[in-house]
Amino acid sequence: MKKTLSVFAMAVVIAGALAACGPTNNSSSNNTSSKGTTASKPAKLVVWEDQKKSGWLQKVAADFKKKYGITVEYKEVEMATKMGQQLRLDGPAGKGPDIVTLPHDQIGQVVTEGLIAPLNVDQSVVNRFSKSSIAAETYKGKLYGLPKSTETPVFVYNKDLMKTPPKTMEDLYNFSKGFTKNGNYGFLALFDNYYFAHGIMASMGSYVFKNNNGTLDPNDLGLNNAGAIQGANYMAKWYKEGLFPRGIIGANGGSTVDGLFTQGKVASVMNGPWAFQPYTSAGIKIGMTAMPTLNGQHIKTFMGVKGWHVSAFSKNQEWATKLVDFMTSDENAKYRFTQTQEVPPNVALLNDPVIKDNEGAKAVAEQSQYAEPMPNIPETAQVWTPMGNALQTVVTGKADAKTALDNAVKQIKDQIKSTK
Structure with missing residues (x-):
C-alpha cells in the first residue's frame, strides 16, 4: 500500500x-x-x-x-x-x-x-x-x-547497472557522484515526502511524538530537533549537488522516479514492496536488500x-x-x-x-x-502535509532546515490543538 x-x-x-x-x-x-x-x-x-x-x-x-x-x-x-x-x-x-x-x-x-x-x-x-x-x-x-x-521501504537496485548493493550511504553517495550524468542517476528517493524522509531524520535523532514507556505524547514533537535538522540538510545535499533531478519534487515525484527506473536510467531507489512487481513487469532485473547504513546507523524507515x-x-x-x-x-x-x-x-x-x-x-x-x-495516534494525521511542505522548501533551497521545520512543528501543534 x-x-x-x-x-x-x-x-x-x-x-x-x-x-x-x-x-x-x-x-x-x-x-x-x-x-x-x-x-x-x-x-x-x-x-x-x-x-x-x-x-x-x-x-x-x-x-x-x-x-x-x-x-x-x-x-x-x-x-x-x-x-x-x-x-x-x-x-x-x-x-x-x-x-x-x-x-x-x-x-x-x-x-x-x-x-x-x-x-x-x-x-x-x-x-x-x-x-x-x-x-x-x-x-x-x-x-x-x-x-x-x-x-517498509527498502533498497531496490537494477542488477544490470549496479552489480553489488552498497553497504553504506557514503558508498552510495560516491557511486552516485560517478554514475550520475547524461540523464542517468545512481540513486533516487522521495526525500521531500516525510514517509521516506523519516528514515534519514530518525537515524540522526529525530522522532515524531515522544515515546513515554509505550505511550506517544502528541505534545512532544521531535521533528525540529538537532537530528531532524541534520537529516534535512543531508537529504538536501542530494538535490543541491544535482544527484536528484528537479522532477522528483511534490505529488508527481513518485511517478517520475518509477518512470526513470523502469526506463533503465536509475541504478537504485528507495521504495517499498508495492514497487517490486511493476518494476519486474517493466523488464528490470531488480535486486532488493535492506537500506545501507548512514553514519554507522541503520536507517529507521x-x-x-x-x-x-x-x-x-x-x-x-x-x-x-x-x-x-x-x-x-x-x-x-x-x-x-x-x-x-x-x-x-x-x-x-x-x-x-x-x-x-x-x-x-x-x-x-x-x-x-x-x-x-508509524505513530498510531489520531494526531498523526496532522503531521504529513506540514512536514512534506517543509521538506520541499528545504530540498529546493527555498528555506533553511531550521526555519522550515520550526514552522512545520508550529503548524502541526496548532492543528492538533484545533482538533481537540
Missing part, C-alpha cells in the same frame, strides 16, 4: 519501534484469555479481509471449523479507506463482522470511536510476533490487534503493520479472539504469505526458506528489524 502524504493512504521484524515496549495493560471485561474459552459457542464468525486477499481463508476457515465446530464466513472490503467506514455503519446496526483488518495507523482513531475491542491473549501469543509489530498494534498501553503483515482486530460490536468477542489467534499462528501466517506475498511479522518465520529464499521478502524482513511503526 503505497504511502503518500495522507496518513490513511500508507517483514518479519525484531526490534526498533516508536513504541518499543509491548502492552502494559491488555485486560478488558469484554475479552478472553487464550488459555481457554468459556463463552457459548456461536454458529459462525464473520471476517472482513482486504480486497483480493481472501483466498487463503478458505483453507483456514475449514481448519478452524474442523477444530472448533464454528463456521467462518468471510468477505472482502477495501482496507485502507472503506473497512473502518463500513464498520461504523454495520457495527451498530448489528450486521457487522466479528473481525476486521486495518492498517495500524488507524488504530488510535477507531479506538477513540469505540469501534474495536482490546485483546487479552497469553504472553506466548504476543511473543509470536516482533516487538515492533506488537507495539504498532498497541494504543495507550492496550493491545488492540494481532499483526498479519508488515511493509517507517513501518506499516496490518493487523486483525475484534469488533467492539461483536457478540462473540471471546471466540473472535480465538479465531484471530488461530489465523495468525506461524503455520497460517506462512500459508497466507504463500497466497498473498504479504510478509508476516512472526519471529519464527525469519529463517524459514519460504521467506529467506524470497529476495523481496527477505529485504523487507531485514529492513523491518530497524524500522519504526
Whole structure:
C-alpha cells in the first residue's frame, strides 16, 4: 500500500519501534484469555479481509471449523479507506463482522470511536510476533490487534547497472557522484515526502511524538530537533549537488522516479514492496536488500503493520479472539504469505526458506528489524502535509532546515490543538 502524504493512504521484524515496549495493560471485561474459552459457542464468525486477499481463508476457515465446530464466513472490503467506514455503519446496526483488518495507523482513531475491542491473549501469543509489530498494534498501553503483515521501504537496485548493493550511504553517495550524468542517476528517493524522509531524520535523532514507556505524547514533537535538522540538510545535499533531478519534487515525484527506473536510467531507489512487481513487469532485473547504513546507523524507515482486530460490536468477542489467534499462528501466517506475498511479522518465520529464499521478502524482513511503526495516534494525521511542505522548501533551497521545520512543528501543534 503505497504511502503518500495522507496518513490513511500508507517483514518479519525484531526490534526498533516508536513504541518499543509491548502492552502494559491488555485486560478488558469484554475479552478472553487464550488459555481457554468459556463463552457459548456461536454458529459462525464473520471476517472482513482486504480486497483480493481472501483466498487463503478458505483453507483456514475449514481448519478452524474442523477444530472448533464454528463456521467462518468471510468477505472482502477495501482496507485502507472503506473497512473502518463500513464498520461504523454495520457495527451498530448489528450486521457487522466479528473481525476486521486495518492498517495500524488507524488504530488510535477507531479506538477513540469505540469501534474495536482490546485483546487479552497469553504472553506466548504476543511473543509470536516482533516487538515492533506488537507495539504498532498497541494504543495507550492496550493491545488492540494481532499483526498479519508488515511493509517498509527498502533498497531496490537494477542488477544490470549496479552489480553489488552498497553497504553504506557514503558508498552510495560516491557511486552516485560517478554514475550520475547524461540523464542517468545512481540513486533516487522521495526525500521531500516525510514517509521516506523519516528514515534519514530518525537515524540522526529525530522522532515524531515522544515515546513515554509505550505511550506517544502528541505534545512532544521531535521533528525540529538537532537530528531532524541534520537529516534535512543531508537529504538536501542530494538535490543541491544535482544527484536528484528537479522532477522528483511534490505529488508527481513518485511517478517520475518509477518512470526513470523502469526506463533503465536509475541504478537504485528507495521504495517499498508495492514497487517490486511493476518494476519486474517493466523488464528490470531488480535486486532488493535492506537500506545501507548512514553514519554507522541503520536507517529507521517507517513501518506499516496490518493487523486483525475484534469488533467492539461483536457478540462473540471471546471466540473472535480465538479465531484471530488461530489465523495468525506461524503455520497460517506462512500459508497466507504463500497466497498473498504479504510478509508476516512472526519471529519464527525469519529463517524459514519460504521467506529467506524470497529476495523481496527477505529485504523487507531485514529492513523491518530497524524500522519504526508509524505513530498510531489520531494526531498523526496532522503531521504529513506540514512536514512534506517543509521538506520541499528545504530540498529546493527555498528555506533553511531550521526555519522550515520550526514552522512545520508550529503548524502541526496548532492543528492538533484545533482538533481537540
